[in-house]
Structure formats: structure tokens, C-alpha cells
Amino acid sequence: xxxxxxxPKYLFRKEGQNVTLSxxxxxxxxxxxxxxxxxxxxxxxxxxxxxxxxxxxxxIAEGYSVSRxxxxxxxxxxxxxxxxxxxxYLCASSFDAGxxxxxxxxxxxxxxxSRLTVL
Amino acid sequence: xxxxxxxxxxxxxQEGEDFTTYCNSSTTLSNIQWYKQRPGGHPVFLxxxxxxxxxxxxxxxxxxFGEAKKNSSLHITATQTTDVGTYFCAGRPAGRRALTFGSGxxxxxxx
Numbered sequence: 001x002x003x004x005x006x007x008p009k010y011l012f013r014k015e016g017q018n019v020t021l022s023x024x025x026x027x028x029x030x031x032x033x034x035x036x037x038x039x040x041x042x043x044x045x046x047x048x049x050x051x052x053x054x055x056x057x058x059x060i061a062e063g064y065s066v067s068r069x070x071x072x073x074x075x076x077x078x079x080x081x082x083x084x085x086x087x088x089y090l091c092a093s094s095f096d097a098g099x100x101x102x103x104x105x106x107x108x109x110x111x112x113x114s115r116l117t118v119l
Numbered sequence: 120x121x122x123x124x125x126x127x128x129x130x131x132x133q134e135g136e137d138f139t140t141y142c143n144s145s146t147t148l149s150n151i152q153w154y155k156q157r158p159g160g161h162p163v164f165l166x167x168x169x170x171x172x173x174x175x176x177x178x179x180x181x182x183x184f185g186e187a188k189k190n191s192s193l194h195i196t197a198t199q200t201t202d203v204g205t206y207f208c209a210g211r212p213a214g215r216r217a218l219t220f221g222s223g224x225x226x227x228x229x230x
Contacts, residue, residue, distance in 0.1 A: 033217060042207060042222040043162070050216065058217060090161060106211070107152065108218065110161040
């Protein structure tokens with residue numbers, strides 16, 4: 001079955017440590033995204049990538065880094081510079097990043113999420 | 120800052136009552152999408168609206184896109200306990216490639 005796999009599902013980190021969240025998709029999607037969700041709030045965009053070896057900052061990129069070396073993979077590193085990293089992190093993908101407004105190409109498929117807690 | 124707002128933030132209804140959530144953008148949107156997130160789950164795509172004034176229905180759910188393409192609504196007729204969750208709208212403001220999500224409306228349905 002095609003889908004998006006995020007790991008780990010739960011992660012605990014000590015302050016000052018970097019941590020990397022994995023996101024893998026086998027949907028043959030070009031675009032991939034990372035969103036952060038805090039309790040009772042909406043999804044805020046961290047980074048997105050429209051194509052391999054290219055990515056753009058979202059609204060809250062500070063303290064995060066990403067790479068897109070393969071089409072299937074878009075890992076997110078939460079660095080020690082992120083002041084409040086405890087949150088639910090959601091990875092998503094789409095066929096493209098919204099170029100074709102009348103098609104379903106920018107419909108997002110989400111992974112199950114990774115819940116990060118900083119101790 | 121947040122460009123897509125949703126109201127209400129939370130709604131508690133009795134099973135069988137209707138429910139509506141509203142989505143408003145400060146800028147024109149090329150399209151609007153709606154997602155549902157069950158408690159403990161991840162957002163799942165419901166529908167996309169593209170045309171000004173468009174109305175789409177999915178069983179008890181009715182979705183509208185405003186004439187100015189700056190607002191949208193989701194109406195659920197005769198809610199059921201399976202409707203419980205948070206409903207998000209998401210749009211792509213002009214000049215932006217990625218979707219911007221609204222803050223969501225959490226729906227609780229009392230049996």
C-alpha cells in the first residue's frame with residue numbers, strides 16, 4: 001500500500017540535543033512538507049520541498065533544518081536552537097506544490113505524525 | 120502571521136443537531152481544501168473547492184466557497200458521533216506555493 005511513514009511515533013529529547021524525524025513516502029509525490037501542531041492549534045508550516053535538492057522555509061523555520069536528497073525522503077532536524085520544540089510534527093506530501101489549481105495535485109496526504117517531548 | 124482564520128474554535132452539539140464552521144482569509148485564495156482530524160489522528164482530506172461560489176456536497180456535509188474566494192464554510196446536517204474531530208480549512212494565498220491551514224474547529228457530539 002502507498003503512503004507516508006513517519007518515525008519515530010514518540011520521541012523524548014533532552015534540552016540542548018538535536019533530533020531528526022524521519023519521513024518516507026512511496027506515493028511518487030514530488031512535493032513534501034513539514035507542519036507543526038501545538039495543542040488546540042492549527043498546523044503551521046515549517047519547511048517544504050517541491051523537488052529533490054530544493055526546499056523553502058515556511059512560516060516557522062527557525063531552529064529547524066531539512067534535506068531532500070531523495071524524492072522519497074524528507075527528514076526534519078529539530079536543533080537545539082528551537083526554543084520550544086515540544087509539539088506534534090506532521091509530514092505530508094502531494095503530487096506538486098499547487099501549480100495546477102484546478103486539479104487535485106496539491107491535495108496533501110499526511111503521515112501519522114511524530115510527537116516530540118523535550119524533558 | 121496567520122492568514123486563514125476559522126470560527127468557532129470549539130463547538131459542542133447534541134447528536135442530530137446541525138454544525139457549521141467558517142473559514143476566512145485576508146487574501147484571495149486560488150482554492151480551498153477541507154481536512155478532518157480525528158482525536159489522536161492525522162488530518163485527512165475531505166474536499167477541494169476551486170470556483171467562486173462553488174457548492175459541493177458529501178452526504179450530510181455541504182461545503183461552500185465564497186464569491187470573492189476569501190471565505191468558505193462547512194455545514195454538517197444532523198451530526199453523528201462519528202463526526203467528532205477537528206475540521207481544518209486550508210488555502211493557498213496568492214504568491215504562495217504551500218497551503219496555509221486555518222486554526223481548526225473542534226467538534227464534540229454528545230450522544
